[in-house]
Amino acid sequence: MTNQTITQVVAYVRVSTGAQEKSGLGLTAQLEYIAAAALSNGWEVVAEYTETVSGTVAPLDRPECKKALAHGLPILVAKVDRISRDVEHIAGLMKRATIKIATMPHADNFQIHLFAALAEQERAFIAGRTKDALAALKADAAKGNSKAVQAVQNRTDVLARGRTDANREKASTAVQQRVSSWLETVRDPIDLCIIRGAKTLPAVAKCMNDKGITTSRGGEWSPMQVKRVMMSLHLTF
Numbered sequence: 355m356t357n358q359t360i361t362q363v364v365a366y367v368r369v370s371t372g373a374q375e376k377s378g379l380g381l382t383a384q385l386e387y388i389a390a391a392a393l394s395n396g397w398e399v400v401a402e403y404t405e406t407v408s409g410t411v412a413p414l415d416r417p418e419c420k421k422a423l424a425h426g427l428p429i430l431v432a433k434v435d436r437i438s439r440d441v442e443h444i445a446g447l448m449k450r451a452t453i454k455i456a457t458m459p460h461a462d463n464f465q466i467h468l469f470a471a472l473a474e475q476e477r478a479f480i481a482g483r484t485k486d487a488l489a490a491l492k493a494d495a496a497k498g499n500s501k502a503v504q505a506v507q508n509r510t511d512v513l514a515r516g517r518t519d520a521n522r523e524k525a526s527t528a529v530q531q532r533v534s535s536w537l538e539t540v541r542d543p544i545d546l547c548i549i550r551g552a553k554t555l556p557a558v559a560k561c562m563n564d565k566g567i568t569t570s571r572g573g574e575w576s577p578m579q580v581k582r583v584m585m586s587l588h589l590t591f
Contacts, residue, residue: 392456432457
């Protein structure tokens with residue numbers, strides 16, 4: 355790869371599931387990251403490719419990604435994990451194209467490889483974040499929040515219906531996966547609010563409400579809800 359100044363790039367956006375695609379959260383957030391990076395670095399986005407595909411599929415096996423690569427220009431993505439969480443996938447792709455990451459536009463190949471390794475490890479942290487979110491739900495219930503009480507009761511009922519340890523574990527895992535999936539849909543919007551200048555909990559809550567993004571129960575954000583979600587996602591100002 356050469357060190358010449360990059361003026362033209364091809365944007366590549368990947369969402370993992372149909373639900374994420376329909377919500378628009380993953381897509382919109384990625385496009386915001388890409389637009390901000392292009393503007394800050396003087397890059398011209400000459401083409402844009404979007405697809406819904408699991409990150410476990412190798413980039414070279416994805417139709418839209420192959421179209422992006424065919425331009426022979428650097429590929430600009432919002433974050434490392436939008437290419438893949440698999441370090442081998444990242445390494446293989448870097449042999450064929452220059453990769454630019456919107457959230458770290460000046461990263462070289464070594465740094466991108468390092469962050470790819472961290473992104474791969476991120477999957478191991480999901481269970482921990484889910485546990486934190488469930489603890490917060492129980493705390494809300496203990497304070498008398500009626501919706502939280504009902505949510506905890508529903509979870510208890512689901513677990514109680516399982517007569518075996520295996521069934522209870524399966525039900526618990528399903529609840530954790532639902533919570534984890536929702537948390538990931540708000541990660542980028544909250545991160546973008548912070549990047550765009552929201553440096554307090556009330557400011558982030560206002561930003562999320564202004565964007566029309568609701569809480570997991572369909573309501574408006576409060577500073578305390580923002581704090582709990584940020585803690586679960588390990589996001590900081």
